[in-house]
Amino acid sequence: MSGYQVAHLSEIEVIDDGREPMTPVRHHFGITSFGVNGWTAREEGDRLINEHDEADDQQEELYLVQNGRARFELDGESLDAPTGTLVFVRPGVKRTAFAEEAGTTLVAIGGVPGKAYEVGGWEIWGPLNRFYVAGDYEAVIEQGRELIEANPQYPLALYNLACCESLTGRKDDAIEHLRQAIAGREQLREYAKEDSDLDAVRDEPGFKELVGS
Numbered sequence: 001m002s003g004y005q006v007a008h009l010s011e012i013e014v015i016d017d018g019r020e021p022m023t024p025v026r027h028h029f030g031i032t033s034f035g036v037n038g039w040t041a042r043e044e045g046d047r048l049i050n051e052h053d054e055a056d057d058q059q060e061e062l063y064l065v066q067n068g069r070a071r072f073e074l075d076g077e078s079l080d081a082p083t084g085t086l087v088f089v090r091p092g093v094k095r096t097a098f099a100e101e102a103g104t105t106l107v108a109i110g111g112v113p114g115k116a117y118e119v120g121g122w123e124i125w126g127p128l129n130r131f132y133v134a135g136d137y138e139a140v141i142e143q144g145r146e147l148i149e150a151n152p153q154y155p156l157a158l159y160n161l162a163c164c165e166s167l168t169g170r171k172d173d174a175i176e177h178l179r180q181a182i183a184g185r186e187q188l189r190e191y192a193k194e195d196s197d198l199d200a201v202r203d204e205p206g207f208k209e210l211v212g213s
Contacts, residue, residue, distance in 0.1 A: 017126030041099030068104025121154020155184030
């Protein structure tokens with residue numbers, strides 16, 4: 001077995017979560033020590049990364065304009081970023097980026113200072129999120145359960161599946177997937193205590209065993 005892998009960005013299947021199509025570099029290689037993904041604009045003016053500030057996750061992010069030309073907006077300040085530009089953004093800074101040329105490609109690397117990287121699984125959950133937002137929880141289960149169960153290394157996707165199962169009355173399934181999610185990421189136990197998506201299973205013995213009354 002080789003100790004290395006090689007791929008061109010164009011060879012990695014793009015994931016579309018309904019916002020900005022993403023090239024899941026980290027997932028493709030099975031990287032578990034840091035986050036890294038890419039975004040390529042189809043047309044000039046396309047948004048490359050959604051607006052966010054990482055205030056909750058406290059993640060630092062480094063963006064590389066690998067091809068083309070981008071325009072970043074950082075706390076309302078506009079920044080021109082031609083090919084080769086590196087943009088480092090600390091937590092709390094609201095950021096987004098747009099393509100100034102068709103085909104512009106960004107690569108982003110992220111991690112939390114002083115903390116081991118935790119694999120979340122947005123690559124699996126992202127394409128399903130639009131159904132969740134629309135309240136179509138049955139579609140999430142129908143289209144995503146098999147894939148999520150096949151990738152138990154992604155606790156956040158398991159947690160979100162449990163929420164959808166709770167919302168559709170699948171109590172036993174919800175508790176089992178919540179159990180797997182918490183086993184993979186202890187922090188999700190605290191989230192579950194206050195998450196209204198799990199209200200339908202809150203009084204179940206299995207839930208109380210996992211999270212507490």
